[in-house]
Structure formats: C-alpha cells, structure tokens
Amino acid sequence: MSHPLKTRERLTEVRYEIRGELARRARELEAQGRTLIKLNIGNPGAFGFRVPEHLQRAIADRIHETDPYTHQQGLPAAREALAAHYRRRGAPNPTPERIFIGNGVSELIDLSLRALLNPGDEVLVPSPDYPLWTAATILNDGCPVHYNCAAENGYLPDPDEIERLVTPRTRAIVVINPNNPTGAVYPRPLLERIVAIAAKHKLLLMSDEIYDEVLYDGAVFQPLAPLAGDVPCLSFGGLSKVYRACGWRIGWALLSGDPLAVGDFHHAMDLLGALRLCANVPGQFAIEAALSGAATIHDLTGPGGRLHEARLAVIDSVAASRHLTMVAPMGALYGYPQVVGDAAIGFDDQAFALETLESEGVLIVPGTSFNMRDRDHFRVTLLPPPDQLREVFARIERVLDRHADAASTQSARVA
Known part of the structure; x- marks a missing residue:
C-alpha cells in the first residue's frame, strides 16, 4: 500500500493566490x-506589450557567447553597467x-533571505x-x-508603527x-524615517x-x-516590468552600506549564488542596452500612453461605481479598489473573486492574498486596453449590485 509523501509543514502558511486556486479554476x-x-x-507580454527592439538585438548579436556558465554574480560587463547606473x-x-x-x-529575494535569517x-x-x-x-x-499601509493614509506606512514592531529578533525592513x-510611491521624508529606524536598530533594508x-502624473x-x-x-531591480521582459528572468x-557591516552577508550571497551556478546568461546581455538606451516606458506612462489611459479607465470606472473607492495608483501596474457601502456588508473577497470569475x-486577485486582514479589497492589473478595463468594471459592478441588493434585503428583513 502506497503512502502519500509528506511535504514541508510551513507550506501551509504560504499564500500565492496570484497563481493559486482561482487561476487553476480559470x-x-x-x-x-x-x-x-x-x-x-x-x-506585459500577455497583453501585447513587447520588449524594446534594442534589447532584443543586444541578445541576438551576442547569442554565440551565451553557451558557457558565467560568474555566479553575473556577467562582468552587465555588473559594470549596473554599477554605473546606481552611481548615477x-x-x-x-x-x-x-x-x-x-x-x-x-530568486534574489529568496537567496538574500536565506543568507540573512536564522530560525525565528x-x-x-x-x-x-x-x-x-x-x-x-x-x-x-x-x-x-x-506593518500596516492603510488606505486612509494613501497606503503609506507609519514609521512609528514600524519602530514599535522592532524586537531583538528583527533582522530587516522590507520596502x-x-x-x-x-501603486503607492513613497516620499523622501518617509524613506528617511525608515532609514533612521534601520540605522538605530542595526537592520538590513531590503528595497x-x-x-x-x-510612474504617473508627475x-x-x-x-x-x-x-x-x-x-x-x-x-532590487530588473528587466521584467519597466522593460516588459518578464520571461527573460533577469x-x-x-548591496550597499558599510563594507565592514555587509562583508559576511556578501560572502553568504555569493556562496548561495554559486550553488545555483549562475543566472540565465542570454538575458544578461540586454542589461547594458536597457540602462543606456531610450526610456521607452515613458511613452506608455505619459499622457496618451497606453498605461496612462488604462489607469484613467480604472480611476474613472471606480469613481462611477456605487460600490467602490480607490486611492489612485501613482506607480506600478495595478489598481487596488476597495468595496464600500451595502456591497461591503458581509463581504468576502475570496468568494467575490470566485463569483466574478464564474459568473462574469x-x-x-482578492486583497487578502496580499497579506492584509481586511477582506474588502481586490487587485486588477492595468495592462489590458482601456476599453477592456471599462468592460471589466461593468461586469464587476453587476456582481457588486447583487451583493448590495442581497445585503439590503437582509437588512430589511431584520428590521
């Protein structure tokens, strides 16, 4: 008789609904x-966006050099280009x-946390x-x-709360x-407060x-x-979003800071990088071209650009809704609406997402998938064309209308 293989117990604590049960049902x-x-x-590539041609050419022109492993930290020329980028x-x-x-x-998030953390x-x-x-x-x-990033504060954190959460076991602050x-974009004074907390408590900043x-609207x-x-x-940065090269996995x-403070951590990162041999080599040849070429993302995020207009379609759709509110995203590729009013009574974001999938x-993605307690948010990407996003929100409104009507009927019965 066969016995099921046991899996790691801590996997039961992990959620990744972006590609989870709802995606399987889809x-x-x-x-x-x-x-x-x-x-x-x-x-982006799934919605018709393309990697800039000069990045594609950079790989094609050097494809004959991509057969061997490279250094575990990456191609020397690519790291030189990145160092110059951060110097600027x-x-x-x-x-x-x-x-x-x-x-x-x-991968680098996983490696860096593995290099940093001891149990607990x-x-x-x-x-x-x-x-x-x-x-x-x-x-x-x-x-x-x-630490909480509340809608009423524009989804910006409270540095005082961050500091109250620091204990002797705290090792890092993620930003x-x-x-x-x-879609929140953090102002300099807030970041300076977070840096001061990390300095005071000798913590690693992970940005x-x-x-x-x-970025949008200035x-x-x-x-x-x-x-x-x-x-x-x-x-942390990469080619996936700004350069629309998700599949290249680059x-x-x-790692910045006092060399004496980061030396051991640097060696740990280097060791873990060596154990996985190296990153995908062909894509690394596009790094220098990306950092030195035209900033093509600005044509998409500026007025008249597709991402700019898609964002406006989401903002306008939420403003016209009886059941939604939203802090306008100032960066990234997402809207994060909140359900309010009668539709929010007894609202469950997971059940709502499943109903929206099956009926509309x-x-x-339900908001609780992003490790928040309140169950009244959901996330959409800004990547579809604006007209399709307007249609999406018309369908979402139908679902929320049903929720609001049911809540109103229930309330009337109780009264």
Whole structure:
C-alpha cells in the first residue's frame, strides 16, 4: 500500500493566490470553452506589450557567447553597467563586486533571505505586500511581521508603527516602492524615517524597486540606497516590468552600506549564488542596452500612453461605481479598489473573486492574498486596453449590485 509523501509543514502558511486556486479554476473554465479576461498577473507580454527592439538585438548579436556558465554574480560587463547606473542615482560605492544578477528579482529575494535569517528571526514586511516577500520569509524559517499601509493614509506606512514592531529578533525592513499592489510611491521624508529606524536598530533594508520607472502624473521615485548611506541596503531591480521582459528572468540587486557591516552577508550571497551556478546568461546581455538606451516606458506612462489611459479607465470606472473607492495608483501596474457601502456588508473577497470569475469571466486577485486582514479589497492589473478595463468594471459592478441588493434585503428583513 502506497503512502502519500509528506511535504514541508510551513507550506501551509504560504499564500500565492496570484497563481493559486482561482487561476487553476480559470484554466478549468477555459478548457470548457469559456473566454476569460485574466487580470491576475502583471505580465506585459500577455497583453501585447513587447520588449524594446534594442534589447532584443543586444541578445541576438551576442547569442554565440551565451553557451558557457558565467560568474555566479553575473556577467562582468552587465555588473559594470549596473554599477554605473546606481552611481548615477547616488548610491554609495556601487562597485560591480556589490552587484548580484539573478533569475528574476524573485530568486534574489529568496537567496538574500536565506543568507540573512536564522530560525525565528523576524522581517518587517508591509501589509498589503507582494506575497513573495511573506512566503520567502516563512520558507527560510523566518517570521514575517506585517506593518500596516492603510488606505486612509494613501497606503503609506507609519514609521512609528514600524519602530514599535522592532524586537531583538528583527533582522530587516522590507520596502516595496513603487508598491505592488497599491501603486503607492513613497516620499523622501518617509524613506528617511525608515532609514533612521534601520540605522538605530542595526537592520538590513531590503528595497524592492522593480517598478522604479513606472510612474504617473508627475510622481517621483526616490531610490533608497542613496538615503541609506552606510546602513546595509539591498536594492532590487530588473528587466521584467519597466522593460516588459518578464520571461527573460533577469533581476539584480545592489548591496550597499558599510563594507565592514555587509562583508559576511556578501560572502553568504555569493556562496548561495554559486550553488545555483549562475543566472540565465542570454538575458544578461540586454542589461547594458536597457540602462543606456531610450526610456521607452515613458511613452506608455505619459499622457496618451497606453498605461496612462488604462489607469484613467480604472480611476474613472471606480469613481462611477456605487460600490467602490480607490486611492489612485501613482506607480506600478495595478489598481487596488476597495468595496464600500451595502456591497461591503458581509463581504468576502475570496468568494467575490470566485463569483466574478464564474459568473462574469473575469479573474481578479482578492486583497487578502496580499497579506492584509481586511477582506474588502481586490487587485486588477492595468495592462489590458482601456476599453477592456471599462468592460471589466461593468461586469464587476453587476456582481457588486447583487451583493448590495442581497445585503439590503437582509437588512430589511431584520428590521
């Protein structure tokens, strides 16, 4: 008689609904012949966006050089280009030796937490967060401690709350800026407060900046490393979002701060990078071209650009809704509406997402998937064409109308 293989117990604590049960149900419906609008993943290529041609040429022209492994931290020329990029941004001492290239930022998040954490160590993570941060902390035997980023504060955190959460087991503070899922862009004074907390308590700053140039309506991105100075700081970026090259799996991290403070951690990152041999080599040849070429993302996020107009379609649709409110996203690729009024009575975001999928053919992500307690949010991506997003919100409104009518009827019966 066969016995089921046991799996790691801590996996039961991990949620990643972006590609979870709802996405599996969507595949079942598609297999039945249903046509769906899938807004669960920030995947530009799936919505017709293309990687800039000069990046494609950079790989094609060097493809004959991509057969061997490279250094575990990445191609020397790519790290030189990244060091120069961070130098222009004012990062302290951004040498190529302090650059790590990985198979997407996701791999580097996992490697860096594995290099940092001992069992029971704590990491301060925003709520809502991109759920990989919480999951990777758990799977590397750490304890995620969430600090609140409330809608009434524009989804910006309260530095006083962050400091109250620091304990002797705290090792790092995670910052996601521009934020996924909320679209918040963090102002310099707030980041300076967070740096001061890290300096006071000798913590590592971990700044997820993958959406650094995806900005709207004059929003300004402030990189964290120049503010951190000697405070140990990991700054994460990559080709996936700004350059629409998700499938190339190219991410990077700069380790800045006092060399004496970060030396052991650098060696740990280098060891873990060596154990996985190296990152995808072909994609690394596009890094220098990306950083030195035209900033094509601005044509998409500026007035008249597709992302700009898609964002306006979401903002206008939410404003016209009887049941929704939203803080306008100032960066990244998402809207994060909140359900209010009668529709919010007894509202369950997971049940709502399933109903929206099955009755209206729209796949969204419930807000609790981003490690927040309240069950009244959901996330959509801004990547579809504006007219399709307007249609999406018309369908969502129908579902919320039913919820509001049911709540009103129930209230009348109780009265």
